[in-house]
Structures are given as C-alpha cells and as structure tokens.
Amino acid sequence: MTAAWLAELDTPALLLDRDRLTANLARMRRRLEDHGVTLRPHLKTAKSPAVARLAVGDGGPITVSTLREAEGFAAAGFADITYAVSITPARFARMARLLASGVRLTVVTDDVTTAEALVDFAARTGAGPRVLIEIDTGGRRAGVTPEDPRLLAIADRLTRAPALALDGVLTHAGHAYDAADTEAVARIAEAERAGVVRAAARLADAGHPVRVVSAGSTPTATHARHLDGVTEMRPGVYMFQDLQQFLLGSCAEADLALSVLATVIGHNRAAGKIVVDAGALALSKDRGAALRDPALGYGLVLDADGGPCPAGRLAVQELHQEHGLIPVADDADFAALAVGSRVRILPNHACITAAAFDHYRVVAADGTLETWPRFNGW
C-alpha cells in the first residue's frame, strides 16, 4: 500500500509508523493517568511539534533538552516547557527571550553559584523562570543527592529574587537504561521515586513550596510499582521505542515505531556481507541494545514493509560512514536481498539515530504519508 511511496524515497530515510506511535502515546498516557501523575513528555527524542501535539495536545506540558527545541516548540505554540538540562549564565539571554515571548519556562540547576547568578539576573532584568533543583537519585550524572546540604543552600538562594519561582525538584534515573532486567528497572524506579520525594520533603521541611516533584524516563515510568509523591513524569523514547527499550521490557518488538529505510547497495560475496546505505551517520554508533545482545548489532533488519526479513533474522554488524554491513550465511540470503531492494532497520537507540535526520517520513495503515520536520542542533 505504501510500497510505491517507499520505493521512491531517497535512502537512508527515517520512517515513523504513525499507528504504532499513537498506540505508544496512548499506553503511556493511560499508565500515568492510572498513577495520577502528569505526563510531561521529553521531546528530546521526537523533536517534532507534530509528535508533541499527538502526545499532549496543543500547548504542552512538555520537556526539552536544548534551547533550540524550546524555541522551536514555543514558535509552534507550546507554552509550558521544562528545559531539563542545567541552565548556565551563557544561556540566560535566550531563556529571557523565551520568557518574554510568553512561555511558562522552567529551568533546572544543581549549583549554588548558578543559582546566585540566576537570582542576580532575575533581579536585574525581571526575567522570571520557574526553577527546579536537580536531584541525583543514583544516575550519577547531574544533580545533588537528596541528602546534600547544597540542596537547601540552592533553595535558599533561589528565594532571594521575587521574579523567580522555586517550584520543586527534578530527577532522571538514566541508569535504568543499563539495568539487567525489568526487576532491576523496577528497583531503580523506586529509588528514583523515593529519592526525589525525600529531596522534596527536605525542601518542604525547610519551608519552601514544592509544587513539582518531577521524575522519570521511559523504563522507570513503565516499570514503577507506584509513584506516590511524584507529580509528573518525563518519559521520551516511549513514543518511538527502540531495541534497547524492547530488551528492558518497556515494549514489545511490534511497538517499535521508528526505523531507517535503507537500500541494499552491494553484495560482497567474498566477505559474506550485504552492504546497505545506512552507515554510522544514519544509524549512529550507539551500541545500546547490542551491549546486552550482540546479535542486535547496530540494528535489526526487516523487510521494506516492516515485516520479517526474507533472509531471516539479520543485523547490521559493522558501520562505516555511509556503509552498513550485514553478515549473511549463504547465496539464498544474497538472493533474498537483491541489490537495489529496500530494508527497514530498527535502531538500538531511537533518540540518537533520529538526530541524523532533519525530518520523518511518516507512514500509516490508512495510507496517509506525511513529512514532519525535526529540530536538530542547539
């Protein structure tokens, strides 16, 4: 049905299955409704207003990872945006322009000096973002631990400019991606929840208002037993899912909505490899799922319509800039994937793979075919 359109696309192309996307969006919405928690999806994966509208309707709430995303989503009408990467003084001017345009912008910090600079800036310019203090609940990336004395020091600084509003705390247990199994993800989800709630309680005990207790990733939002005390969750990759999430039990393989359409551009018979035009740039060198299951390589190969690969279960196992190499067993495999034929490749990590493309080719069972742009860069 979409075969003719697919056959005409230049490859590599980033395909998004709209039916799977909408099912994934609905599933997470229901899950968080059941938990009584606000869904503030992270658009770092999709970077697309069309996807964001399907996820949360017009306007938000949403989460972003770059100011370019924030500016792009603001221009597209999203007015409630959390920029979930530590703000720094060099970004205050862009932050202020977003606020001046009417966006309800929330920024995060985990640093006393930055909090002081933010207070100075707010006092001087009147720019009034909402602020969350980032908490490290085990990811050992950004944030202060729930017990860190600086938590209260930062909160204390943030109350010194009337324009600013300290709104609460935020955490991201990114190490859930590396969990050994879904039971381990559930334990990490509970540590994330308990840690951020403990930090919120310390702020409240010190007399600070705590309106927002923000947590989450796709695995922890999926596997958390309960979310008591959390007010919002920020999953992102759940929209598309990927091989990594499949291995973590966040989804079924049939939920994977994102793939790279590639063309078979050669048969290296002497080396026993099929060559496709999706290389390191199109797929990314993220090993994600393959660290656990090497058979997944840099991506699992399907046929052009997303069905099983006619040559069996194959993966891209070697990447050069514009060449992907798929080891095959015999002549029958070469025959099943003739030069010029097309395949879909399911990526390890959708967020990273998608970033090589400035648009999606959106396919749907009803035959509609659309092109949706993405905000890349910074």
Added chain:
Amino acid sequence: MTAAWLAELDTPALLLDRDRLTANLARMRRRLEDHGVTLRPHLKTAKSPAVARLAVGDGGPITVSTLREAEGFAAAGFADITYAVSITPARFARMARLLASGVRLTVVTDDVTTAEALVDFAARTGAGPRVLIEIDTGGRRAGVTPEDPRLLAIADRLTRAPALALDGVLTHAGHAYDAADTEAVARIAEAERAGVVRAAARLADAGHPVRVVSAGSTPTATHARHLDGVTEMRPGVYMFQDLQQFLLGSCAEADLALSVLATVIGHNRAAGKIVVDAGALALSKDRGAALRDPALGYGLVLDADGGPCPAGRLAVQELHQEHGLIPVADDADFAALAVGSRVRILPNHACITAAAFDHYRVVAADGTLETWPRFNGW
C-alpha cells in the same frame, strides 16, 4: 584574542582551527605531489565548499559520499566529482540531473546487475557518467576482489553504452583505521596499492582503457612507501585529523584542527564528575581512538583556547544525549573547571562528530572569525 568571541558562542559549537587546517592541507598536497599522484580529497569529512577550495582550489577534483554533497558542491562550482559509494538505480535520476548541470561525475559500482541497469539508463537517456569499478583490497566492505571474475564481467557490461565511460578502478582500505601501528598501516597501504593496480592490469589486459586507478584513505596516503601505478588518492580526515589519526601516526596532536567547544554545566561532587554540555549528539558515540587507548574516552579535554586542560589530562568518559561526563580526581580539578567555564574537546573521529553540526566556527591566529556551513543528510 578570540576569547571574547568564544565566550559568546552558544555551546556545543564545532570549532575549526584554520591555521592547522591549512597546514594539514599543504602537508598532504606536498606528499602526494612527491608521489606524483593526483589528490582528489574526500569531502565526506568536511562537507564544506570553503574547506574544499582551500584543499584543491576552485572546481575540484573532489570525492563525495552522498548525493547531497555532490549537489551542494556542484552548486558551489565544483565540476569534477567522484561519488564514491556504490550507485543504485534509485539514484540514477539525481545522477542524471548532476550530469545535465555540467558536472563531470564519476560513479562507482561493484555489481553486474547495477552495471547493466546503468547501461540501460545511459542508452535510454544519454546520461553519461564516468564509472569506476570498486575493488576490495582487504577492507571487506564494498568491491570485488582483484581476482574476481566479475571484475571483467562488470567491465564488459559497462562498454555496451556509448554514453558511459569506464574509466578504471577504485578502492578504499578502510581497515587501515584499525591497524595496530604505523608499520601495519604501511603494510595495508601496500596491499591497497598492489590490489588496485592488479585489478587495473586485469582490465587493461582485457582491452579496457584504465585512466583512473584510485585509492586511499588518510592513513594509507600518509604511510604508503610508494604509490606506483596509482593515479589518484582520496584521503579525507587528514584535513582536520582526530585522535584516531593521531594514534595511527597520521599526525601530531598539535595538528588536530577540529574540536567541540563545550561549557561546564555542573559539578557532580558526590560522583567525582564534571558535567559538560557536549553529549552523545555533539561528540558521537564513536569509540575510535578509545578502543586502543581507553584514557581518550569520547574525547580529550583542552582549555577554551586549545591549550592543556588546567585540571590535567582529562577525557569525556560517559555520554548521555546532552551531557558529557568527565571523571576528576579532587577538589582542585573542580576548581580548575568552574561551572560556566569553557573547554575544547578533541574528538575520536572527526567525520562522525562533525556531522552533528550544520556549521563550523572557524578560528584563526590572525583573529578572523568565520562561520562556514556544512552539507549534512542525504
């Protein structure tokens, strides 16, 4: 001198040191002149007309890895272009448009069926690219081996349309990147040379004209003892160099012209890590050099001006989408890299890191500061 400008740039930013670039370009030009071989640089790394003009002057000859590059360089006045990734029938229409615009376009194939399709297309439309047959000289990526009977079968097909011109053979010993030391690179360079010359001789013996015997990568162009029988070399990353090339002995560390300017956005004191805003998207997950020297991680940290890092020899050792993590030893290291300060990060693999950015910030010792765009995507 450039410090004020650097301080104002949004980060992460892709910095290109013009003085190092021009020195790298001159060095390779001299080396290949000494060998009596044409330099047809691969612009898959730079994807920039400004860089291409510095490398080979106006017009070419150049090599590209995507049709988007070919179209972009053609629009910028480059008229002699080799598209060095196997052509497929789905790309014939774009190929024909390039030819119609006056570009002397060379395409490559290693496939009998594609050669037949190309002949049919040329006979039907008059589109007349030059064609090189790709040879596998040990890279086990694309190409037929020099001894493969299909070499002559492909050549035979390509002589059947008067519009087409079979010009010779092309190879790329990409496995030189994985060589253990420079002696091993030199051995691979000789195998690349000897293999492609052997293939050329087979074509000549069969009565085919062989005007082009094309080989090369940065390591093999740098370490080849001689290039007898080769007519052109296609190095690419030599323009910028990177940690991988440094480890291969292709350059000194002081030749590395490309870096990512990043801002320190946090101190995770509990985890002993400095957080910068160059993550997996800005640096790429290419392990390149780190596979040999784990201390290089996902990139080596310098100060904002490209001098030694004030906290000693540090590397980005962990990547999340927008966070890079640099393990540090003690409080002095945190003090040396305050939140808000800037660092430059030397990448493992310049080709892959650069692709995250749509432009270069070009810095030079004479104080000129420019922004040069890149052609990304396909």
